[in-house]
Amino acid sequence: MQSVSIAIIGSGSAAFACAIKAVDRGAQVTLVEDAKVIGGTCVNVGCVPSKILIRAAQLAEQQRRPPFTGIQSHEPQIDRALLIRQQSDRVEELRQAKYQNILDENPNITLLRGRARFCDARTLSVRSSDGTEQTLRADKFLIASGAQPTLPSINGLAETPYWTSDDAVFAEDAPQHLLVIGASVVAVELAQAYRRLGSEVTVLARHTLLRNEDPLLGEELTRVFEGEGIRVLEQTEASRVTHKEGEFILETNSGEIHGDRLLVATGRNPNTSGLNLDGIGVEIGPGGVVRVNDALRTSIPHIFAAGDCSDMPQFVYVAAAAGTRAAINMTGGNARLDTSTMPAVIFTDPQVATVGMSEQDARLCGIETDSRVLTLENVPRALANFDTRGFIKLVVEAGGQRLLGVQILAHEGGEVIQSAALALRNRMTVEQLADQLFPYLTMAEGLKLCAQTFAGDVKRLSCCAG
The missing domain is CATH 3.30.390.30 (FAD/NAD-linked reductase, C-terminal dimerisation domain)
Structure with a gap:
């Protein structure tokens, strides 16, 4: 049987899970990546660094407010620069072990640096940083281009030095007062972490915390936050943002709010706008998300998608499972991904x-x-x-x-x-x-x-x- 050639756009969890499984099943794989580092969101700016930050903040809070009366409380001494150095070292270690080493040890996986775009349903154009272009033809394709933080449409916001979650997880300076726009996963995780690391925190929720979950979860988490001194402003939206002399000023329907840092955590949009998916007939949904079936196929049967750019749930373990199943299906198998009991x-x-x-x-x-x-x-x-x-x-x-x-x-x-x-x-x-x-x-x-x-x-x- 002739080896199947597979081109994968991206180098994150979905991409590598697909590549590993595909070469195990006899395929030749080319990864196309235009970012400076491989590994995608999770290991570089998402799951790994954020959970390190959250755990450090939890330990700081336990020193500040231990639950046992026989343990004396004290204000923790926090060196943000040392924390970030340790965090960055672990990120680099995991990126090397889980991504770079796989490339180095597997001759059937090739990394091609550059920005990919479909010329037609069988060919990619890959443009490198120096402007040179080459074409890449393959039997099968996986779109695993990930997602990036969404910027809401608020007057003046784009002209200010706001943070996204990518910035917040590696920031060495501790804000005196962090303003958070957003009320879902990333917003609540980082809001609590920064509060526990010593910042005053105000969260602006357009509706309530965790609006898409059972209402009791948002209600009780709001109670927890308020107990820790986090100010939660429900039903609050910013109409304008300005930044003057190191201070953010938010004009909102709850009044004017001031802080020295602003975190915008209102979701992530798929990185699909430059891929020419419309041009080759791949069906996309709201915001450019790639529609797939439970076999990870797009509307073009030999093109698959997985990870945060697809309409599957945006979790790294779903991305990896999707990448693995896509590889099986690309190489003659018949795998399905059922998320009905996804924790x-x-x-x-x-x-x-x-x-x-x-x-x-x-x-x-x-x-x-x-x-x-x-x-x-x-x-x-x-x-x-x-x-x-x-x-x-x-x-x-x-x-x-x-x-x-x-x-x-x-x-x-x-x-x-x-x-x-x-x-x-x-x-x-x-x-x-x-x-x-x-x-x-x-x-x-x-x-x-x-x-x-x-x-x-x-x-x-x-x-x-x-």
């Missing part, structure tokens, strides 16, 4: 973790639901931690009691949600979940306790009652 985590503290349907989702699908909310003072691990902020919510199908979705706000909620995802994947009922053995004094035991509330009052159970 998601927002790395605030407590963490927001979800899987499956919310009550609102089920209602839109015409499914009648039942649900229970267990507050964390009913979870022994949370009591032992002296941190009972948050809840666990189970949504089930009325009648049959099959689990439909789980929403969690809890310390280490991201570690708990995978158990819930497996329960959904196996179509468990709450009775079956309640009958499972969970280790005592784990946060995951909260899933069992919440399941037990469908049949009775867990306050009337003894410790670790089965």
